Amino acid sequence: MSESRSVFVRFFSWIWRALLGLYRLIIVVSVLLLLFALWTALRGGPSVNVEKNEPLTLIPTGALVDQNDTSSRGFLRELGSERPSQTRVRDLTDALDAARMDARIPFVVIKLDDLQGAGLPQLQEVAAAMKKFRAAGKPIYAFGESFDQSQYFLAAQADEISLDPMGSVTLEGFSSYTNYFKDALDKLGVQVNVFRVGEFKSAVEPFLRNDMSPDAKLANQAWLSDLWSTYNSGVSEARKLPPNSADTYARGFAAGLSQDQGDAAKLALDSKLVTRVETQADFRKRIADKVGYDKDKGSFRQIDYGSYLRAVKHEAHRKSSAHKIGLVVVQGEIVDGESDDTTAGGDTITDLLDRARRDDTVEAVLLRVNSPGGSVFASEKIRRAVQALQKDGKPVVVSMSTLAASGGYWISMEADKIFAEPSTITGSIGIFGLVPTIDQPLAKLGIHTDGVGTTPLSGAFRLDRPLSPDVRIIVQSQIEKGYREFTEGVAKARNLPLEKVQDIARGRVWSGAAAKGLGLVDEIGGFEEAQAAVAKLAELQPDTYDVYEFMPDRDWFKQVFGKFLSQSEFSSRMLKTLLPVAAQSEADVLTQALRHLNDPHGEYAYCFCEPSTPSRAR
Secondary structure (H helix, E strand, O other): OHHHHHHHHHHHHHHHHHHHHHHHHHHHHHHHHHHHHHHHHHOOOOOOOOOOOOOEEEOOOEEEEOOOOOOHHHHHHHOOOOOOOEEEHHHHHHHHHHHHOOOOOOOEEEEOOOEEEOOHHHHHHHHHHHHHHHHOOOOEEEEEOOEOHHHHHHHOOOOEEEEOOOOOEOOOOOEOOOOOOHHHHHHHOOEEEEEEEOOOOHHHHHHHOOOOOHHHHHHHHHHHHHHHHHHHHHHHHHHOOOOOHHHHHHHOHHHHHHHOOOOHHHHHHHOOOOOEEOOHHHHHHHHHHHHOEEOOOOEEOOEEHHHHHHHHHHHHOOOOOOOEEEEEEEEOEEEOOOOOOOEEEHHHHHHHHHHHHHOOOEEEEEEEEEEOEEEHHHHHHHHHHHHHHHHOOOOEEEEEEEEEEOHHHHOOOOOOEEEEOOOOEEEOOOEEEEEEEOHHHHHHOOOOOOOOOOOOOOOOOOOOOOOOHHHHHHHHHHHHHHHHHHHHHHHHHOOOOHHHHHHHOOOOEEEHHHHHHHOOOOEEOOHHHHHHHHHHHOOOOOOOOEEEEOOOOOOHHHHHHOOOOOHHHHHHHHHHHHOOHHHHHHHHHHHHHHOOOOOOOOEEEEOOOOOEOOOOOO
16 A cells, blocks of 8 residues: 555655756747747847749838837737737838839739728828839739728829729818817816916816817817818829819719619729729739739738838848937827837937937937927926927928927927928917816815914815915916927027917917918928938038937836826826716716826927728728
């Protein structure tokens, strides 16, 4: 009995040691594979060979961005995802530019079904690169199961557009709609104390009204019309159609669809928005007849733009130049402190600009701005960093992307030159203050605040007390001072009469085309034109410099476990915690509206002015 037990124990002991050994082997192999993957990624991925007569495929996924999210949240979001949630604009334009002069690339195929969002200026930059590619005598073929408005703008730049028989082209126009919280705030008992200068500074209207004011409607209709006019021109010129064809199509879509018995693909074909109606299988076969069939891919021979960019990089083997143009991207709302995956922190951007200033190999800086603004204090930090670069003899040129308004304009105004696309949204020169107080919701729960202080200002800024007349005077005075500094700064930096700036300011939003006429923008152009301009200011010849992108150092621990909540976040979260379940939805909406308002002085140069464009349900 004892001997049998001993054999039994030895057997299972051996099994246990084998399992432990296998476990350790798996861990070691996993670590080695991870290290190899990281090493490969740092080298730009595995080397790729580009074969002759191999078309380049552009299949953007997710949203077009000016800078990829490199934060821990971005990494975790992409981990295990079949399709990236972001596509960098420069990757598409760089691939097109390299393929334009590459004899191995006969043409480009573009598929846009997974493109989920883009600003019109970003689309214009890709469209410009497509136009140059076609000008080199190489065609572009586009296929889509359906096209929404953003997708179709790029598809329209192709030589041929194929649409699935079950598909459609959906053009709607641009709009500006937002939620208004006055009734919800009254119901919740929240007092959002607002201070502003400028009748067009409509960013605060959602907290004061249940609808858009006449002044805001007037201003918004103007810049939305400019954007729609730009979209129409881009489509009509590319497709060689009469002016305003997109507008005509959108206005007649319901009647046309009814006439064609619901056949949206036929309507698009009859309207000459697409070249042919065919299935993806037919499209692939037609392209395969030109370049051959790839059995592994089950489609025509091809190379995707990411692999192609790696191949071009490996083939170049060019040593880094002794001269650099520093690239700093400001993407997202401007907040006080550090950047995260959706915001541009004043401290982070200032540090990047300072690193560029201290780098002796950096001759100039290109500041790419895609921001609605935000914290005045953070915006001012960035503006001062731009001035410091110029003081050290390094010119700064701003390239405005989709949105460079309010605080986004504040950080741009000192640049030696400002470039914008005709459809860029800019201006919104104005400031507001926003201080939410939650004394009324607390009172409804039987929680009251009382006490004493040594001066009238003691405890006057507590969130659980109503604002006193003295506090209102203090905040309003600071807002007016900030507005004066904003307008005077614009007048000095842009060499404009102060009276003119005061007339075109007042929080009003302008398109890039209108801003050029007003002197707020120097030139109409995209990233490429801005890069050429900053190189010229630095007296650098083409092909004698590198563009080096300064990226923020991400603190993964802080990003995973969060950071100290700002005043507005604290108040909105406290509000949600204390409210009954029936009011949770209103609190959620308010929390989202206040989530990034963390200026230490409660002053904001912010523009709620990004246009809404239609997209298909996914």
